[in-house]
Amino acid sequence: MSAVEVATYKNYVDGTWVPARSAQVMESLNPATGEVLGLVPKSGPEDVEAAVQAAARAYQSWRKVPAPRRAEILFRVAELILQRKEDLARLMTQEMGKVLPETRGDVQEAIDMAYFIAGEGRRLHGYTAPSEMPHKAAYCVRAPLGVVGVITPWNFPMAIPSWKILPALVCGNTVVFKPASYTPLLGLKFVEIFEEAGLPPGVLNIVTGPGGAAGDALVAHPQVRVISFTGSTETGLRLAEKCARLGKRVSLEMGGKNAAIVMPDADLGLATDALVWSAFGTTGQRCTACSRIIVHRDARAELTERLVERARRLRLGDGLRPDTDVGPVVSESQLQRVHEYVEIGKREGARLLTGGTRVADGALARGYFYAPTIFDSVRPGMRIEQEEIFGPVTDLIEADSLERAVAILNGTPYGLSASIFTRDINAAMEAIDDIETGIVYVNHGTIGAEVHLPFGGTKNTGNGHREGGTQVLDVFSEWKAVYIDFSGRLQRAQIDRE
Numbered sequence: 366m367s368a369v370e371v372a373t374y375k376n377y378v379d380g381t382w383v384p385a386r387s388a389q390v391m392e393s394l395n396p397a398t399g400e401v402l403g404l405v406p407k408s409g410p411e412d413v414e415a416a417v418q419a420a421a422r423a424y425q426s427w428r429k430v431p432a433p434r435r436a437e438i439l440f441r442v443a444e445l446i447l448q449r450k451e452d453l454a455r456l457m458t459q460e461m462g463k464v465l466p467e468t469r470g471d472v473q474e475a476i477d478m479a480y481f482i483a484g485e486g487r488r489l490h491g492y493t494a495p496s497e498m499p500h501k502a503a504y505c506v507r508a509p510l511g512v513v514g515v516i517t518p519w520n521f522p523m524a525i526p527s528w529k530i531l532p533a534l535v536c537g538n539t540v541v542f543k544p545a546s547y548t549p550l551l552g553l554k555f556v557e558i559f560e561e562a563g564l565p566p567g568v569l570n571i572v573t574g575p576g577g578a579a580g581d582a583l584v585a586h587p588q589v590r591v592i593s594f595t596g597s598t599e600t601g602l603r604l605a606e607k608c609a610r611l612g613k614r615v616s617l618e619m620g621g622k623n624a625a626i627v628m629p630d631a632d633l634g635l636a637t638d639a640l641v642w643s644a645f646g647t648t649g650q651r652c653t654a655c656s657r658i659i660v661h662r663d664a665r666a667e668l669t670e671r672l673v674e675r676a677r678r679l680r681l682g683d684g685l686r687p688d689t690d691v692g693p694v695v696s697e698s699q700l701q702r703v704h705e706y707v708e709i710g711k712r713e714g715a716r717l718l719t720g721g722t723r724v725a726d727g728a729l730a731r732g733y734f735y736a737p738t739i740f741d742s743v744r745p746g747m748r749i750e751q752e753e754i755f756g757p758v759t760d761l762i763e764a765d766s767l768e769r770a771v772a773i774l775n776g777t778p779y780g781l782s783a784s785i786f787t788r789d790i791n792a793a794m795e796a797i798d799d800i801e802t803g804i805v806y807v808n809h810g811t812i813g814a815e816v817h818l819p820f821g822g823t824k825n826t827g828n829g830h831r832e833g834g835t836q837v838l839d840v841f842s843e844w845k846a847v848y849i850d851f852s853g854r855l856q857r858a859q860i861d862r863e
């Protein structure tokens with residue numbers, strides 16, 4: 366597509382597609398080719414204001430739509446995404462680079478989430494409890510909160526927004542969505558589907574634009590009652606401070622420094638398959654990516670040889686090509702960041718076994734490609750062992766016992782995902798008990814969460830909330846306790862005990 370043919374997209378506010386009030390636009394680029402895919406509104410606080418006002422108005426009627434009826438619209442959303450799965454996946458590969466089988470998975474996750482959470486429309490269970498008084502009933506129900514602000518990253522442009530928007534809506538809230546600036550088109554296509562499914566105007570609004578302007582205005586807006594954020598720890602903690610001052614609820618899903626333990630009795634073929642997938646899938650740009658492999662001394666030589674051999678065979682390229690294993694990283698700045706960490710690792714004394722360079726030969730010259738990279742002789746405490754790199758880089762760390770391996774695994778400020786490879790059930794159970802992460806896998810890599818289980822992490826990965834599962838409903842609803850006294854007289858709790 367030449368520059369003159371590039372499509373211009375609009376925000377969706379109050380059921381209408383509108384440009385930014387400033388009329389400014391920003392580009393969405395293909396990280397594999399540098400091609401401009403579209404122009405989207407570069408929105409600012411005035412656009413956020415309009416979207417929040419629309420959402421606040423729509424809330425008054427949406428909260429009164431019975432939850433099973435709200436869910437019917439979400440079932441239609443699931444059907445529409447399913448029909449468009451291939452087109453959405455192809456656009457996603459173009460917009461953020463990951464290979465087509467993975468973008469199909471990303472879209473599938475949104476479908477799974479839509480079906481799962483629409484089912485919750487007929488549950489949203491509260492509970493009844495006996496009262497301490499005679500002739501008195503007591504129960505509790507989930508109540509919506511109001512306008513929810515959804516702020517998402519670029520690495521899962523449909524899956525992550527679906528984890529937030531769908532449960533927020535089924536609970537009866539309305540939403541203003543600000544997608545990542547690297548993936549605005551997927552955000553807009555996602556919202557189009559809700560419009561087509563029959564969601565009333567104002568219930569879901571999207572405003573594209575920079576985090577510092579549009580995102581910040583959303584967080585600061587007094588009528589936004591909840592912020593649901595996924596992104597870097599740095600941004601998330603800053604948002605949390607602002608939300609605390611404003612007294613608003615905030616759910617944070619942030620960074621990870623995930624590790625897998627490989628014991629000497631493990632199936633090393635399986636471990637190699639799983640670890641290559643966990644470290645280099647999505648070009649390492651997953652919050653659950655395996656960036657540390659803690660290998661028992663007795664398995665180290667063989668596992669290292671297998672991993673390096675496999676990493677060297679991975680083919681870099683445009684994610685739309687069927688022969689590509691690993692796509693580009695999302696941007697030039699992300700590429701620089703990855704390379705800086707590689708230099709830090711070398712300076713710290715880690716041994717580079719493979720990778721460690723940008724790849725820009727032939728067809729790759731215009732994209733942001735980085736060779737799958739493995740470091741050996743990494744010691745606990747090194748920066749490459751502690752800090753999230755968010756690229757195709759993994760570390761090998763030796764341990765001489767399960768106890769030591771678990772201590773190394775737990776020794777970072779993050780706590781999202783972990784795994785252990787072993788055929789010893791006792792070792793596996795001990796690890797499950799002692800690992801301090803929100804997700805633990807046995808004989809599987811660190812990636813592969815399913816929508817109907819809680820997703821999230823401990824320590825600096827989050828702030829205690831979970832997405833996925835029915836646990837996500839706790840983010841988007843609050844409990845209302847109801848007491849119905851049918852005794853016909855004043856009964857004072859805790860006082861009238863006769």
Ligand code: NDP
Pocket residue numbers: 516517518519520521543544545546547574575576577579580581584595596597598600601604618619620621651652753755781826
């Ligand atoms: P960022 O934190 O930079 O951005 C995330 C979102 O926040 C984007 O929409 C961004 O907008 C927005 N934002 C940025 N600054 C502000 C601000 N001041 N106020 C409000 N919103 C703001 O992260 P990335 O997009 O770079 O994503 C990568 C990071 O996300 C990684 O560190 C990764 O670990 C983490 N992540 C965590 C996951 C988890 O579940 N734990 C899942 C996926 C990713 P804009 O794009 O315009 O800058």
